[in-house]
Amino acid sequence: MRLLILSRAADEFGTILVQAGLDPGSVVEGDLVRAMERVEEQGWDLVLIDAALAGGAALDLVEPLAVSGQPVAVAAERPTLPLTLRVLRSGALDLLPFPPDPGRLRDLVDQVRGHGQPLGAAEPGAEWVGASPALVAAFRSASRLAGSDLPVLIRGERGTGKELLARIIHRAGPRCDGPFAVINCGAVSDAVLESELFGHERGSMAGAFGRRVGRFVKAAGGTVLLDELDQVSTRLQAKVLRAVHSGVVEPLGADGAETVDVRLIVTVDQDPAELVRDEVLLPDFHDALVGGEIFVPPLRERGEADLKLLVEHFVRESADRYDRTVNAVAPDAWEVLLRYPWPGNVRQLRGAVERAVLESTTGVLTAEHLPPDLRRSAERMPSEQSLLLEDLEKRHIVRVLELAGGHFGRAASLLGVHRNTLRRKLKSYGIET
Numbered sequence: 001m002r003l004l005i006l007s008r009a010a011d012e013f014g015t016i017l018v019q020a021g022l023d024p025g026s027v028v029e030g031d032l033v034r035a036m037e038r039v040e041e042q043g044w045d046l047v048l049i050d051a052a053l054a055g056g057a058a059l060d061l062v063e064p065l066a067v068s069g070q071p072v073a074v075a076a077e078r079p080t081l082p083l084t085l086r087v088l089r090s091g092a093l094d095l096l097p098f099p100p101d102p103g104r105l106r107d108l109v110d111q112v113r114g115h116g117q118p119l120g121a122a123e124p125g126a127e128w129v130g131a132s133p134a135l136v137a138a139f140r141s142a143s144r145l146a147g148s149d150l151p152v153l154i155r156g157e158r159g160t161g162k163e164l165l166a167r168i169i170h171r172a173g174p175r176c177d178g179p180f181a182v183i184n185c186g187a188v189s190d191a192v193l194e195s196e197l198f199g200h201e202r203g204s205m206a207g208a209f210g211r212r213v214g215r216f217v218k219a220a221g222g223t224v225l226l227d228e229l230d231q232v233s234t235r236l237q238a239k240v241l242r243a244v245h246s247g248v249v250e251p252l253g254a255d256g257a258e259t260v261d262v263r264l265i266v267t268v269d270q271d272p273a274e275l276v277r278d279e280v281l282l283p284d285f286h287d288a289l290v291g292g293e294i295f296v297p298p299l300r301e302r303g304e305a306d307l308k309l310l311v312e313h314f315v316r317e318s319a320d321r322y323d324r325t326v327n328a329v330a331p332d333a334w335e336v337l338l339r340y341p342w343p344g345n346v347r348q349l350r351g352a353v354e355r356a357v358l359e360s361t362t363g364v365l366t367a368e369h370l371p372p373d374l375r376r377s378a379e380r381m382p383s384e385q386s387l388l389l390e391d392l393e394k395r396h397i398v399r400v401l402e403l404a405g406g407h408f409g410r411a412a413s414l415l416g417v418h419r420n421t422l423r424r425k426l427k428s429y430g431i432e433t
Contacts, residue, residue: 002026002043003109006035006058007050007075012099020102022109032058039065046112048105050098051076051083059087066091071112075100078131078309081165084139085146085172094140097131128161129313130306134297138165141294146172151244151264153229153289155272156296157416159347162267163227165296170223175263178222181215186231194236198243200252216249216260229266230280230418237282240264245288269416278420299342299349310346311337314353315365325363332367340378341396343414394429397422401431 003022005013008030017026029035032054039047039061047065049058051074065072074087075098084095094108128135145152146169154162163182170180185193199214215224226232226240243249244264248257266289268275275281299307311329319326329337333356342348352371359369367375377399397415404411412422425431 003046003048004029004035004038004041004044005048005050006030006032006039006053006061007048008053009050009099016099016102016105020106020109022106036061039070044070046093046109047072048096048100049074051079051087052098059090062087062092063090073108076131078129079136079139080130081128081139081142081168084136084143088143089147095136095143097133097136101133128164129309130302131309132297132302132306134295134301135306138294138296142169143172145169145292145294147174149174149263150292151289152266152292152294153272153286154265154267154294154296155270156267157269157298157343157345158413159345159416160296160298161346162296163225165294166223166225166265166267169265170225170263173223173263175222179219180223180225181219182225182227183215184227186228190233190236193232194239195252197236197240198249198251199254199258201254212251214249214251214258216243216262217258219262221261223263223265226264226266228269229285230268230270230275234279234282237285241282241285241288270418270421274421275418278418278424280418280420299345304338307338307342307349308334310349311353314350315357318354318357322358324357324360326357326360326365327363328365330364330366333365333370336367336370336375336378340374343396343400343416393425394431397425397429398431 002025003017005017005026005028007013007028010028010030013028027038029038030053035053035058047061047070049061049072051059059074062072062074071093072091073093073096074083075096076083077098079095079097087095093112096104096108128139142165152166152169154165156162166182167180170176183193183196188196195212195214197214197216199212199217229237232240243260244262247260249260250257268281272281272286272289272293276283276286299310315326315329318324337349337352344351352374353365355371356365356369360366397411400414401411404414408422409419412419415422417425
């Protein structure tokens with residue numbers, strides 16, 4: 001197996017190739033001019049391009065290589081969703097974190113041997129920050145689904161960026177010129193939601209003083225995002241599923257049906273299979289969406305490196321927005337930021353950093369600039385090295401119940417889980433409310 005790797009990290013890649021069992025016949029070239037000469041040689045099984053080589057100029061080689069039939073992939077130290085979409089659209093087989101995991105590189109080589117074909121996608125309109133394998137996996141899934149018209153299910157805790165990802169998929173897909181309609185299913189009753197989605201005729205229900213056109217009809221040629229699908233009754237889920245499959249809706253009180261042409265994206269906070277078990281999600285709905293499922297990892301699963309990247313990004317973003325000067329984050333602030341569990345994920349982190357930037361007057365962000373509740377919670381958090389995962393979860397649930405004043409529904413919302421799931425966990429841990 002002959003690999004041509006375009007990167008200045010020759011020693012690092014040499015070790016990775018040996019660990020992956022791919023060393024014989026492989027070449028690592030760090031000079032772009034010589035690299036362009038080497039790619040013209042025949043017989044490369046795979047060309048792997050470091051996105052940082054020559055200030056990113058090496059990425060211009062992806063498309064011509066792919067068009068010529070040469071299998072090509074890209075490795076990036078900070079693999080953003082826009083970069084993933086760009087290289088996959090250009091014909092790359094994959095975008096790997098840098099340095100690539102030897103096992104993942106080996107899997108890619110096996111894919112080449114099996115003559116796997118890349119899937120394209122269009123340009124994005126927004127960017128995420130992070131380089132953890134879990135986030136890159138979400139990038140990869142979104143990139144492959146964006147160019148299709150398949151319905152998509154985005155799973156992730158509150159604050160992880162599910163709606164942002166849905167908007168990116170819409171903008172990068174074939175319906176980008178059409179409307180993007182967002183319906184927060186948890187904010188309205190079932191009756192109101194049904195009217196909002198499908199429309200109604202005058203006099204069909206209490207308060208229906210005129211005709212209403214539903215979102216499915218209004219969003220023709222575009223995308224409908226049903227946020228918090230797990231808050232929708234299974235009866236209404238069945239009606240949504242019929243509308244998407246048949247391409248027609250029946251407004252409340254109407255004699256006939258109306259044609260609809262939309263792409264459906266839905267979000268849920270927890271594992272769809274668990275929602276099906278709890279009879280919250282209709283099995284047929286899950287079956288229809290399973291091929292388009294994307295998992296957005298919570299912040300705690302993305303690792304310390306991603307959290308630091310996000311903090312630095314939000315510090316710069318907030319400093320620019322409010323015309324403040326913040327040149328550094330003090331060690332005591334890092335200690336709190338890294339210790340806190342971030343139940344509200346990226347959204348909560350952004351708010352905390354924005355508050356700290358506004359509080360800072362010395363150019364250095366310290367722990368005292370962070371929200372007081374965050375500091376107190378971080379101080380009470382036990383050391384993860386000394387506890388089993390179930391102990392951490394039990395303590396966290398008890399703490400959230402305290403914060404919610406014992407209010408069961410609010411605690412479930414803060415935890416980002418369905419009430420039935422929280423009930424099951426309370427029972428298994430022997431926690432009484």
